[in-house]
Amino acid sequence: MRKKADSSVEMHPIxxxxxxxxxxxxxxxxxxxxxxxxxxxxxxxxxxxxxQPWRFVVARRGDHRFAQLxxxxxGFNKVWSPKASALILVTAVTTQPDGSIRQGALYDAGxxxxxxxxxxxxxxxxxxxxxxxxxxxVKRDFKLAPELTPIAILAIGKQAPADALGDPKLVEREIAAxxxxxxxxxxxxxxx
Numbered sequence: 001m002r003k004k005a006d007s008s009v010e011m012h013p014i015x016x017x018x019x020x021x022x023x024x025x026x027x028x029x030x031x032x033x034x035x036x037x038x039x040x041x042x043x044x045x046x047x048x049x050x051x052q053p054w055r056f057v058v059a060r061r062g063d064h065r066f067a068q069l070x071x072x073x074x075g076f077n078k079v080w081s082p083k084a085s086a087l088i089l090v091t092a093v094t095t096q097p098d099g100s101i102r103q104g105a106l107y108d109a110g111x112x113x114x115x116x117x118x119x120x121x122x123x124x125x126x127x128x129x130x131x132x133x134x135x136x137x138v139k140r141d142f143k144l145a146p147e148l149t150p151i152a153i154l155a156i157g158k159q160a161p162a163d164a165l166g167d168p169k170l171v172e173r174e175i176a177a178x179x180x181x182x183x184x185x186x187x188x189x190x191x192x
Contacts, residue, residue, distance in 0.1 A: 041119030
């Protein structure tokens with residue numbers, strides 16, 4: 001299923017066609033080459049003072065880390081996400097060694113996750129970002145250092161038809177049109 005963005009001007013096809021489906025093909029495994037390429041895209045993301053504050057927990061369907069990440073999820077995320085080929089927990093180093101706040105860490109980690117998403121789409125994968133998970137559970141389960149802040153879990157894999165979700169409410173969400181706020185609502189102070 002394709003859902004091209006309805007934008008005011010033409011965008012690069014990878015950006016225009018990228019969206020966050022929930023229906024994954026549970027029979028397809030992601031190759032190490034594709035997973036490595038996706039992570040390399042994140043590694044080369046822009047970074048304030050080249051600090052690269054992002055850290056990832058990478059899990060492939062079937063391993064214990066994958067099960068731990070699924071267990072940390074809430075609500076309907078537990079229903080559809082087990083069919084993803086991989087899950088990546090995105091974290092950021094949010095404090096300096098002296099305990100002070102590392103400014104820009106969340107922004108930089110978001111850039112890394114964004115480039116990871118674009119590279120995944122380029123490689124024929126889809127990505128769904130998940131915020132609904134137990135942050136304390138993943139800190140405990142993965143023994144995250146105190147300076148690491150969990151941000152999101154990214155579900156990655158090959159897209160399946162919407163009806164593969166089974167649940168009519170999930171199918172309805174899957175086939176719904178994409179929407180965004182109008183551009184003029186995102187630009188402050190009439191600056192554009």
